[in-house]
Amino acid sequence: MIETSEPNDPGDPQQLSAELDRCANLIAHAAHMGIPVRDADMAAVRAAREALELGAASRLTRDAFYAAMHRIACDAQYPDPRIAEDLNRCGDLVSYAAQAGKPICESDIACLSVARAAQHDVAWDAMTEALFYGGMSRIARVVSPIIAETAGAEARKGARQAIKLYTWASFGLAFLVVSLSCLLFVVDQISTDVSKVVEQNDAMALSMHNLLQAHRANIIAAKEKGEDAVQQLQNSQPALQIKQSLQQFATNNRQLYADVKRTEAIRQFFFIGEADSPYKPKCASSRVLADKRDSELNVSLGRPMGAAGKADPTVNWNCDADNRRRALEVDLPLLGTGSWKESAGSRSERTWRPEDAVEQGFQKIAVYQDIRAMATNDRDVILAFVGAITSFLLPVLYAWLGACAAILRQLSADTSASLFHPEHSTVANRAHITTAVIVGISIGLFSKLLHEGVEFSPLAVAFVAGYASDKFFAFIDRLVSAIFPARVPGRTEAAAPLAPKKPQPRADTARAAQ
Template sequence: MLNKKQTNTIEVSSDIAQVIQDGQQLVAYMAKDGQVSLDPDLAQVMIDAKYKLQKKQWNAQDEAHFLHSYDQLAKAVAPVSMESIRAISRSDNDKPSQAEKAVAWYRRYTLVALICLLFVQVYYLFGHALAHDLKDLYESRNEWHLKLDSEEPNSKEFKQIQSKYEEVGQRLDANYNLLKVWNRIWLMGFSFGSEIPPYSQEKLNVELRRLERAQADANALDNLNLAQTRLTARLQLFENMLFAQSVLEVLQGYVLPLLYGLLGAFIFVLRDLLREIRAITFTTDSEIRYRLRLTLGALGGMIIGWFLNPQELSGLASLSPMAMAFLMGYNVDVLFAIMDQIIDKLRGAMAANDGSKGKSIQGSGNG
């Protein structure tokens, strides 16, 4: 009898041994934390497998019966799996679990994304205010200059207008200096050379030669130098204004929506990560899915303005583009639904166009 048992005994592979150990952990999970009641027969099979493995009394029938029972046990605890239990449980040396590492990583980089967003948003608002005020002050100074030319030099109104003109000019210079500092962040510390265009430079040279031939006095030469300096200053002013306007458009159209979409995606990931940890369903696949979600959220926040106009939907009419970017990053599935609707409309339009062409060809053939 003993020889027969020894003959029927088979060597247990490492894979089966691991499955037996997993079965013990699943039974312990169901007994301790599971929401599903533990079947006594399944528990008995898992326990018997452990002791049979220790006593080396394992045969093919035991293995088949155990695998069938393990399959039933895995279905009973689904969506919880051994992979999710390992990902959430700490190891024997008390190192942080995979879930704890994921929470720390996403929490840290959510804070980084938030800080970057706040920095870019404040930088954008500051630059937008400077560019807007500078344009208004430049136009206002020109208006006061026209009023100044229309008044008598010694009149009371002339002095008042001159005082206001100088005040506006000082405010203009202050805004201009701040705008140049704002531009240096993107210029990496460089500044515009502001070379005078060849035609304008040649006009100044011709005027200078004319004054020299006429042996003009020092005042005329000084006025020419002032005109050249004023022209250079205006070129620098317009270059800085145009550059600032271009940067503001890039920030508003691309950088800020991308950051808002990324922040929305981070918040979704943290919320879903908390849900999966509570339900003990977090696995390595979840980590991959979350990383892809961040990429899709950032891109969704940036490109939503290409496909949707908030005025077209009554529910979104009150939302700003940045709020839409944040929502698309939080729920990128909405963006996919919008894109599918656009594709369906294009297909319908193409089908209708092909149908009308076919009818026209058929009509001409009958004629």
């Protein structure tokens, strides 16, 4: 592009006349190349020439002329757009060579200077073009492998933008991967805890059920003997075993219920499944049911039937905090009898029946059935969601993160060596990201083949494959060659047909007798 700075003496008529001649040549060049010139710029040039002829060129007229000349020079791009661009590129190469300390022949720099002067004076000719491109070729050999596109200001600006883009992308991916990994860790801990507690309580529920049945039979037998026999049952060996089992069973119930609440929070956060577990009991609609005794929660122990011959409806223990606490905790004292005040200084007394401990044990078993159903349902739903994330989403994210790491390393190396090409690097980086995503989707199909006896997690393989996706596709090429080998056409030796043997003439065996 032609430089159109104002002369030192803007009022010099000769300088203005020379600039008008240059502008006329630019307008003629634009007309020859078919480049349109704005009407306002043409009017400004005519006004400046008329003012020069009249000797009344004001500063306002000169300013309008130089602005118009600048726009005309930008549009015309003398001598043509390609040469004007090459002049700028050659200047970038010379600037890089000077900063990097690479020696350049002065004659080559002189060729560039002559070409710039010819462009400025609108005096470009074939000899100038030949000298310029010869000098530019020698300069390019000196600074190789640096080229003009990687040495200019646009390349440095593009490199900064690319580094910023992929840095933020890496931060976002790392945050997402870490968040999902933490979620997977929490879910794994909860599912392990649920499985462990369920296994313990499943084994304990049957034995405790049998102990409670036997203890109820003992209570019935002791009542026939008298009150002293009932009192002695409190510290018998079966009673002590029931106390220990009931305490451990209730503790496991509380732990399992806490796991249920955590899994429900995770499901609601990710909108997985229904709002409530399908096994969760429905809350009672009547306050009468909500005020029933804790011994009547979710279990019928053979109490008298109602008038209609049906057992009294049970209350959902999970509807309010009080019922939930009574269902999950054990009433003290265990296996007690007689009267007991609920709190210090309270006038209300509660009478303990020997059967209350049995009913409380069966209640805990009934509550456990609800908690177990909710816990296993939530665990299965969460594990299915986690399995989908682990198998499909995380490999893609890890491969993408590996690709970003490789791109950032390449950008750092290219920037320091002035090898970043704005166009080629952008295409290569996008292709790397795309192939990394493809690798992340399909890496699970080849994980066993890629391990080769070394234990790697699928996510580690996805990260490495995304980092070096070209190596992965080279492996795919070798696999294709092994599965579908190229057929080598066999050599068909064209055998020449054998000529039939001519029968040899038989020799006369007998000669005529003389």
